Amino acid sequence: xxxxxxxxxxxxxxxxxxxxxxxxxxxxxxxxxxxxxxxxxxxxxxxxxxxxxxxxxxxxxxxxxxxxxxxxxxxxxxxxxxxxxxxxxxxxxxxxxxxxxxxxxxxxxxxxxxxxxxxxxxxxxxxxxxxxxxxxxxxxxxxxxxxxxxxxxxxxxxxxxxxxxxxxxxxxxxxx
Amino acid sequence: xxxxxxxxxxxxxxxxxxxxxxxxxxxxxxxxxxxxxxxxxxxxxxxxxxxxxxxxxxxxxxxxxxxxxxxxxxxxxxxxxxxxxxxxxxxxxxxxxxxxxxxxxxxxxxxxxxxxxxxxxxxxxxxxxxxxxxxxxxxxxxxxxxxxxxxxxxxxxxxxxxxxxxxxxxxxxxxxxxxxxxxxxxxxxxxxxxxxxxxxxxxxxxxxxxxxxxxxxxxxxxxxxxxxxxxxxxxxxxxxxxxxxxxxxxxxxxxxxxxxxxxxxxxxxxxxxxxxxxxxxxxxxxxxxxxxxxxxxxxxxxxxxxxxxxxxxxxxxxxxxxxxxxxxxxxxxxxxxxxxxxxxxxxxxxxxxxxxxxxxxxxx
Numbered sequence: 001x002x003x004x005x006x007x008x009x010x011x012x013x014x015x016x017x018x019x020x021x022x023x024x025x026x027x028x029x030x031x032x033x034x035x036x037x038x039x040x041x042x043x044x045x046x047x048x049x050x051x052x053x054x055x056x057x058x059x060x061x062x063x064x065x066x067x068x069x070x071x072x073x074x075x076x077x078x079x080x081x082x083x084x085x086x087x088x089x090x091x092x093x094x095x096x097x098x099x100x101x102x103x104x105x106x107x108x109x110x111x112x113x114x115x116x117x118x119x120x121x122x123x124x125x126x127x128x129x130x131x132x133x134x135x136x137x138x139x140x141x142x143x144x145x146x147x148x149x150x151x152x153x154x155x156x157x158x159x160x161x162x163x164x165x166x167x168x169x170x171x172x173x174x175x176x
Numbered sequence: 177x178x179x180x181x182x183x184x185x186x187x188x189x190x191x192x193x194x195x196x197x198x199x200x201x202x203x204x205x206x207x208x209x210x211x212x213x214x215x216x217x218x219x220x221x222x223x224x225x226x227x228x229x230x231x232x233x234x235x236x237x238x239x240x241x242x243x244x245x246x247x248x249x250x251x252x253x254x255x256x257x258x259x260x261x262x263x264x265x266x267x268x269x270x271x272x273x274x275x276x277x278x279x280x281x282x283x284x285x286x287x288x289x290x291x292x293x294x295x296x297x298x299x300x301x302x303x304x305x306x307x308x309x310x311x312x313x314x315x316x317x318x319x320x321x322x323x324x325x326x327x328x329x330x331x332x333x334x335x336x337x338x339x340x341x342x343x344x345x346x347x348x349x350x351x352x353x354x355x356x357x358x359x360x361x362x363x364x365x366x367x368x369x370x371x372x373x374x375x376x377x378x379x380x381x382x383x384x385x386x387x388x389x390x391x392x393x394x395x396x397x398x399x400x401x402x403x404x405x406x407x408x409x410x411x412x413x414x415x416x417x418x419x420x421x422x423x424x425x426x427x428x429x430x431x432x433x434x435x436x437x438x439x440x441x442x443x444x445x446x447x448x449x450x451x452x453x454x455x456x457x458x459x460x461x462x463x464x465x466x467x468x469x470x471x472x473x474x475x476x477x478x479x480x481x482x483x484x485x486x487x488x489x490x491x492x493x494x495x496x497x498x499x500x501x502x503x504x505x506x507x508x509x510x511x512x513x514x515x516x517x518x519x520x521x522x523x524x525x526x527x528x529x530x531x532x533x534x535x536x537x538x539x540x
Binding site for chain 2: 063105109
C-alpha cells in the first residue's frame with residue numbers, strides 16, 4: 001500500500017466513509033487521489049462533502065477528458081483553498097465551485113437570469129422565483145402585502161416591469 | 177449486424193416452430209442451442225454475471241409470449257402530448273447496446289433477448305383491434321422493447337409483417353431501427369402501409385453511446401433505399417443529447433439527411449431530449465462510466481426524470497425544429513414525452529389530440 005492509500009484509509013476510517021466511496025477514491029490514480037486528500041485535509045471536508053466531491057470530480061474528469069488533479073489545480077478552486085474564511089465556509093464554496101464546473105451552462109444561465117431579476121429592482125415584497133436548477137420553464141412571482149394599498153402599490157411596480165419580466169420568462173423558455 | 181450470442185435457448189413447446197427452425201439454421205455453428213421447459217426462466221438475469229443486463233442480450237430465448245402482443249406505448253402518459261403509437265412486442269431486448277437505453281431499467285429483471293415464436297397470434301390481435309376501430313388508421317410499431325430489424329437476418333419476421341399490413345387498410349406498421357438491415361424489406365411490396373423509421377444521432381453520439389449500431393450515414397443510406405422500394409420513412413431525433421456543439425452537429429446531420437433524402441418524401445420527424453429516471457441514470461452510468469454523453473447538464477424535472485435544464489433544452493429543440501422546417505415545412509413533427517407547454521414553445525402550436533396526431537402520422 002502506498003503512503004497516500006494508507007493516509008486515505010486512515011482519513012476514511014476517522015470519518016466513517018462508506019466502503020463503496022472509499023473504493024472509488026482508492027481506485028483513482030495516485031496523483032488524483034492525493035490531490036483530493038490534500039483538499040479534504042485543507043478544508044476539513046465532512047463525510048457528505050467528500051462523497052459529493054468524489055462523484056462530481058469523477059464526472060468532470062469524464063466530461064472534460066482531464067485528470068482530477070488538473071481540475072483541483074484550477075484558479076477558482078485554488079482561490080477557495082487559500083481563502084481566509086472558515087474551513088466550513090470554504091468547503092461549501094468548494095462544492096459550489098465544483099458544481100459550476102460540472103454544470104457550466106446551467107451556472108451561466110442561472111447567473112444571467114438572476115442578474116436580470118436583480119436589475120428589475122423590484123420592492124422586497126415581490127419575489128421572482130426561478131425554478132430549481134431551471135428544471136422547468138415556470139417562473140413564479142409572489143407578492144406579499146398587508147393591506148389593499150400595499151397590494152396596489154406592488155401590482156403597480158410589477159406592471160411597470162412587465163415587459164422585462166416577460167423577457168425573463170421568455171429566456172427561461174429557451175428564447176435567446 | 178453481427179450477433180454476439182453466448183447461447184440460444186428454445187422453449188420445448190416451440191421446438192417445431194418455424195421461427196426456431198430459422199434461428200437454428202442462421203446462427204453461427206459455435207453458438208450452443210439448449211432446450212428449456214420455460215423460456216421465462218432463461219430470460220431471468222444471471223446474477224453471477226458482472227453485467228447481468230449485458231449478458232441477457234447475448235442469450236437469445238425463442239419462446240411463446242404469454243401476455244398480449246399489443247399494448248399502448250410505455251412512454252405514453254396523460255401528462256405528455258403523445259402520438260398514439262401502439263406497440264407490438266415481437267421481441268424483448270436488443271442485441272445493440274446504447275448507453276442511454278431505457279431498457280436497462282425497464283428489462284432489468286427480465287433481460288434475456290426473447291423472440292416470440294407464436295407471433296402469428298399477434299396478427300390475430302391486430303385483426304381484432306382493427307375490427308373494433310373501423311375508419312381509424314392505427315400506427316403500430318415493433319421497435320419499442322426491441323429494435324425492429326436488428327434480428328431480422330436471423331428471424332426473417334419483417335417480410336411476413338410487411339405483407340400482413342399491406343393487406344389491411346386500417347393499419348400502418350412502423351419498423352423502428354438503428355441498423356441497416358433492410359435486405360428482407362426490399363423483397364416485399366409494402367403497398368404504402370409500412371413506415372421504416374430510423375433513430376438518427378450525430379456522429380459524436382453514435383461513437384460515444386450507440387454501440388453495435390449502424391453509423392448514421394448507413395442509416396440514412398438505408399432510408400433512401402427503402403423509400404425507393406416503396407416504403408415510407410420517418411426519423412426519430414431521440415434522444416437528442418444537449419452536449420456542447422449539439423446544435424451544430426444536429427444541423428449537419430439534417431443537412432446530410434436532406435442531401436440524400438428529398439424532404440417531401442419523409443413521413444415525420446419526432447424529437448425527444450434524453451430523459452432518465454434516477455434508477456435508469458444509475459444503471460446506465462454503472463454500465464458506461466466513461467461515456468460523457470451520460471454526464472450532460474441534466475437536472476430533475478417536474479415529472480421526476482432527469483432532463484437537460486429547461487432553457488437549454490427548449491432552445492435546442494427550437495434550433496433543430498427550425499432547421500427541419502426550413503427544408504421540410506410540410507413534414508409533421510412531434511415531441512416525445514414532453515408536456516404540451518413545451519410542445520407549444522417549440523412547434524408554435526398546441527399539440528394535436530393523441531388520436532388526431534396518431535392518425536395523421538399513420539396516413540402520412
